[in-house]
Amino acid sequence: MKRFKNKVVLVTGAASGMGRSSCLRLASEGALIYGIDLDDAGLAATAERVRSAGGTMEVAVRDVTSKDQCVSAVNEAVETYGHLDVLANVAGVCRFGHAHAVTEEEWNFVLAVNLSGPFFLSQAAIPALIESKGNIVNVASVFGVTGQAYSAAYCASKGGLIQLTKSMAVEYAKESVRINAICPGSTNTEMMAGIDFSEDMDWNLIERATKAAVGEPEDIASAIAYLASDEAKMVNGSIFVVDNGLLAG
Numbered sequence: 001m002k003r004f005k006n007k008v009v010l011v012t013g014a015a016s017g018m019g020r021s022s023c024l025r026l027a028s029e030g031a032l033i034y035g036i037d038l039d040d041a042g043l044a045a046t047a048e049r050v051r052s053a054g055g056t057m058e059v060a061v062r063d064v065t066s067k068d069q070c071v072s073a074v075n076e077a078v079e080t081y082g083h084l085d086v087l088a089n090v091a092g093v094c095r096f097g098h099a100h101a102v103t104e105e106e107w108n109f110v111l112a113v114n115l116s117g118p119f120f121l122s123q124a125a126i127p128a129l130i131e132s133k134g135n136i137v138n139v140a141s142v143f144g145v146t147g148q149a150y151s152a153a154y155c156a157s158k159g160g161l162i163q164l165t166k167s168m169a170v171e172y173a174k175e176s177v178r179i180n181a182i183c184p185g186s187t188n189t190e191m192m193a194g195i196d197f198s199e200d201m202d203w204n205l206i207e208r209a210t211k212a213a214v215g216e217p218e219d220i221a222s223a224i225a226y227l228a229s230d231e232a233k234m235v236n237g238s239i240f241v242v243d244n245g246l247l248a249g
């Protein structure tokens with residue numbers, strides 16, 4: 001399949017996990033990738049893998065919490081390839097901890113990466129996407145839909161991202177710009193490996209989220225590729241759950 005021949009895709013979180021898998025998947029279908037992340041070495045590794053598989057990828061170290069850097073990233077993607085067809089907001093952070101102990105700094109940090117970043121990037125990308133009749137795919141989480149203990153900031157950020165998706169989908173539908181969100185369940189990435197359950201947490205509150213089988217980042221990349229492709233031309237404002245049935249039960 002070459003659903004993305006000559007399509008330009010800006011991917012955030014491109015150094016790791018789902019972002020890296022998305023770069024590989026979309027490039028294998030012909031996309032020209034502009035990948036951003038904080039992790040220079042991870043970006044270089046992703047670009048190397050894309051190029052050695054015959055794909056095209058440019059990278060830049062950019063922080064999605066900075067509105068200026070979001071604007072720059074969009075401008076650079078357009079300058080590099082001439083247009084922009086897809087924005088994939090994949091970068092994210094997760095912090096586990098008792099809600100009453102979350103500091104102002106931690107709260108602001110999680111909201112800045114998971115919610116403000118996708119908003120700043122979307123704002124910056126909209127003019128180019130109106131021109132290309134392109135689309136945005138936001139990676140939210142099942143924890144943007146259902147509550148998860150010890151994750152107040154994360155749940156709030158992902159719930160906010162889902163509403164951001166719906167609001168912008170309604171607003172730009174007439175201009176033929178589609179905006180969708182994916183809600184992954186547990187997925188085998190650095191983020192999941194790094195979650196720190198401390199001993200004073202009640203495992204019974206966490207356990208139900210571990211009932212469904214863990215997915216791979218490639219499973220999410222497939223969903224991103226579908227939503228970003230013309231095959232999904234009727235899909236707009238959708239909250240696409242990829243969780244092995246977790247939310248169904």
Ligand SMILES: NC(=O)c1ccc[n+]([C@@H]2O[C@H](COP(=O)([O-])OP(=O)(O)OC[C@H]3O[C@@H](n4cnc5c(N)ncnc54)[C@H](O)[C@@H]3O)[C@@H](O)[C@H]2O)c1
Pocket residue numbers: 012013014015016017018019036037038039042062063064065090091092093094113139140141142183184185186187188189190191192217
């Ligand atoms: N892994 C899971 O179980 C799971 C489940 C549901 C949703 N998600 C979501 O999927 C997305 C991808 O996560 P992943 O599992 O691939 O994690 P990951 O940690 O492997 O990758 C996240 C990437 O985001 C980058 N990043 C973080 N802060 C950034 C910033 N300020 N600017 C630019 N880049 C930044 C990191 O450097 C990293 O490369 C996230 O939005 C996450 O919340 C993950």
